[in-house]
Amino acid sequence: MELSLALREPLGEHDVFRVGAMNADEPFAPNLAGREAIFDQALTNGLAAIVAHEWAGEEADAKGRMLSARALLRLLEGKTSDGKLSVSADGVLVIPDPHEQRSVPQSATTFFEWAELPPLDTRIDVRVLDDALDASQPARHARGVGGLKRRHIEALLALDDHESLRVMSEQHEDRAWQSAREEDGHSLARAVAFLQLIGDEEAAERAERVENPNDYHPKHNPDGHDLELCPVCGFETFCVRALDTFGRVGIGQCLVCTYVRSLRTADDEGFSEHLAWLGDKD
Ligand SMILES: [Zn+2]
Structure with a gap:
């Protein structure tokens, strides 16, 4: 949550044009203390929630301990022949939205130009997330000098589209409400x-x-x-x-x-x- 806020706060709620202009290689929140630990924790929890929801029980090992983020990524990669998950052209794992179409209320259509919202497919960018784990563990990995980048955070936040999570969008909803x-x-x-x-x-x-x-x-x-x-x-x-x-x-x-x-x-x-x-x- 803290990561999400730190990522989005400086963009400004209405400043949609800056999002596109933001460089994906820009270091992420370099002044946020303990950001690597927060990232690790968020990624592990997010992946575990997804695995627990789709393949109940497999998020833990034989002794009931939760798998590491890295092990959860390997597990997900092994699920591509499962039918619940597919691989996109750019190599990203995709869990399709189980709800086919989302509609905005008819009374609101005068305010929005669309009547149907796009499906909330969950995109798990394994390559970027692996890279993020390397970057967030500089002590143990020689190539982790660059630290966390914006694209790592984007890949983490993308997990939130999964129906077991959607925490951050709710938080954003709350803030919009406020x-x-x-x-x-x-x-x-x-x-x-x-x-x-x-x-x-x-x-x-x-x-x-x-x-x-x-x-x-x-x-x-x-x-x-x-x-x-x-x-x-x-x-x-x-x-x-x-x-x-x-x-x-x-x-x-x-x-x-x-x-x-x-x-x-x-x-x-x-x-x-x-x-x-x-x-x-x-
Ligand atoms: Zn009046």
């Missing part, structure tokens, strides 16, 4: 400040004049929505662009106070409403 909440808080604060600036009278006048740019029309705008009550200013001026996953809460912006409800916030609120509704049914 930032959505902060964003919502900021939007709310901005809206309140804006209301204070224009005053009650002006706000009421604006509410009177508001026209819905996303008005429902069976022919011209079948995906349109009526204006909803804004939770911040209380006028019926919240312009809904789409609904959350449960079809309960609108994603959009208030035309008077400027409050923005994002997809994540709407999903969060929609989920709570859905749970409450399920509770009421009983």
